[in-house]
Amino acid sequence: MSSHQDQHTARQGRTLALVVAGTMLVWMAAQWLGPRLGLPVRYVFLFDFAALAAFVWAIVVAFRIWRTNRHDNER
Structure with missing residues (x-):
């Protein structure tokens, strides 16, 4: 994983x-x-409901971070 991708993942x-x-x-x-x-x-x-929406957003972002890291580690 490149330094730029690491920084992006850390920011997310x-x-x-x-x-x-x-x-x-x-x-x-x-x-x-x-x-x-x-x-x-x-x-x-x-x-x-606003809190639930924020938590759903957080779950989606966490899943995307996890999936990106998993994909990068398979290479």
Whole structure:
């Protein structure tokens, strides 16, 4: 694997980690703040669905990173 590909994979991994950690923090904050601010339940579900979408994106990116590394190691 070339240095450029290594850097690209590392950048994708860092982005993936930031998205997962950030999503978890924002979701937890929304769950904590929602009742305290008196938000309707539909807004809580909106945060839940946004978090699920971010996690689905993260799974897709993680699979792509894994597949790329597996393909490069087979050569």
